[in-house]
Amino acid sequence: MRVLRGAVAGLAVAALAACAAPDIRVAAPTRAAAAPVALPPVKVFTASRPQPPQRSNADIARDFLDLHFRLEGGSTLPQFTRFETPITLRVTGTPAPGFNRDLTALLTRLQTEAGIPVRRVSGGAANITIQSVSRAEIRRALPKAACFVVPNVASLSEYRRNRRSPRTNWSLLRSRGKLAVFIPNDVSPQEVRDCLHEELAQAIGPLNDLYRLPDSIFNDDNIHAVLTGFDMLILRATYAPELRTGMSRAEVAARLPAVLARLNPGGARTASQRLPETPRAWIAAYEQALGPQASLRDRLRAANTAAAIARDLGWQDHRRALSHYTLGRMLHVREPELALQHFLTAQTYLQGLPGTRMHQAKLAVQLAAYEIAAGNGGAALARLTPAAAAAAQHENAALLSTLLMLQAEALDLQGRVVEARRVRLDSLGWARYGFGPDWAVEARLEEIAALRPSGS
Structure with a gap:
């Protein structure tokens, strides 16, 4: 399930887009809002360039088992499940514009990168039904x-x-014989696509999400928008001939080393860097901090609790960085220096950490905004250039447009x-995919224009 996150600091964009697009306002506007512009056509990604997983097969085997034999609430599953016959998929409801293009691209990736026999059918019963309905x-x-x-239903x-x-x-x-995926049809094209990736991957693969995974869509932090190289390896291993529905965790564990050695030989030569489990206390605090229903005071208290737990556990990974990043986003309007x-601090935990390019790209938005507000164009560009490359590789149009x-x-x-005008125009095509309606694109453009010091 892709979780609906509320904006933690009052973004002037749609709430759904706020999950994918970072907050950037660091001060009151200092010059007039940007003038209305004629928006170019929507831009879309035409080729996937996933990075192969950078972790050891021993660590990936542990991840595979926890993804398949646990549920998000902490309960365990007694046996392994997957589809045991070629998978058929149908679409009902009223799909959003661009839906068919993104679904076709995803099915192609599942077939070629994960080796999963899945095909779309036009009518009749199917193993998976994707129903496009309103967000409401x-x-x-x-x-x-x-x-x-949801399992065992079709609508x-x-x-x-x-x-x-x-x-x-x-x-x-x-x-697994029949499942239904419910996708909104009245949100931005990126939100529709992101839902397709996450929900279809769970329909055919693992049911769990793990916060300890820095490089995966199987993670409720919503850092990744599309299936990663790690995710495709997990799905390919899920449908390996050595495995079958009904196996116990011990039976799957016994066969996994050979499966991963065959599918990911580089992982056999990589040293293990086993991350500790994520305690329920940190998960509860982090999720309350991002939740749209609690008051700002309660969310701040929860975010501080998450950061304190990460500190007390001695974490040195992306989860500790996320704790500080969340606090920064919540405090940037009222206490910008803090x-x-x-x-x-979040940057110190992400530097040099494999699998965290997207974390660093989202952080670059925040840090570059401070540089721009201070008039430091060169320092901002030094942060933004590699971040934009990461956002493009990971197909996050909302983030890419913000960075541009x-x-x-x-x-x-x-x-x-002249160069600025060209880059700004380029950003708008991506923004139309990432944020959706024209008003949301123009609101983001005006918000960022307000960062630049007056008179510059």
């Missing part, structure tokens, strides 16, 4: 979800009738007006 309908069915997947109405039935209980699932310290808008402001500060 999804939230009426599951209030905290942006999108979700939202069927789910409503059976939501408390054992048939829709993931912990009771013993085989927020900056949290952002810089910031680049344009930094270039203007250096007097590179």
Whole structure:
């Protein structure tokens, strides 16, 4: 399930887009808002360039087992499940514009990168039904979800009738034959695509999410927008001929080393860097900090609790950085200097850490915004250039457009007006995919334009 996150510091963009796009306002506006612009056509990513996993096969085997034999609430599953026949998929409802293009691209990746026999059918029964409905309908069915997947049903109405039935209980699932994925059709194109990736991956693969994974969509931190190289390896291993539905955790564990050695030989030569488990206390605090329902005071208290737990456990990984990044985002309007310290602290834990390019790219937005507000165009560009490359590789249009808008402001500060105009125009096509409606694109453009010091 992709979780609906509320904005933690009052973004002037749609709430769903706020999950994918970082907060950037660090001070009150200092010059007039940007003039309205004619928006170019929507830009889309045409080729995937996933990075192979950078961790050891021993660590990946542990991840595989925890992803397949645990659920997000902490309960365990007694046996391994997957589809044992070629998978058919159909689409119902009213798909959003661009939906078919993104679904076709995803199915192609699943077939070629993960070796999964999945194909779309035009009618009749199917193993997986993707139903496109409004965001409001999804939230009426599951209030905290942006999108979700359910076993043994084929429509939202069927789910409503059976939501408390054992048939829709993931912990009771013993085989996979019929599932439904519910996707919003009235949000930004990127949000639709992100939901497709996450929910379809869980429909055919692991059911769990793990905060300890820095390089995966199987993680409720929403850092990654599309399936990564690690995710495709997990899915390919899920459908390895050595495994089958009904196996116990011990039986799968016994066969995994050979499976991973065959599929990921480089991982056999990589040293283990086993990250500790994520305690429920940290998860609860982090999720309350990001939740849209609690007051700002309660969210701040929760964010400080998460940071304290990470400190007391001695973490040196992306989860500790996330704790400080979250605090920075919540404090940047009321206490910008303290927020900056949290952002810089997060940076110290991410530098040189494998699998965290997207974490660093989102952090670069925050740090570059401070540089622009201070008139330091060169320093901002030094942060933004590698971050934009990471956002493009990971196909995050909302983040890429934000980074390019910031680049344009930094270039203007250096007097590179023609180059700034070209970069800003480029950002708008990506923004239309990432943020959706024109008003959301223009609001983000104006918010970033307000960062630059007056008179510059």
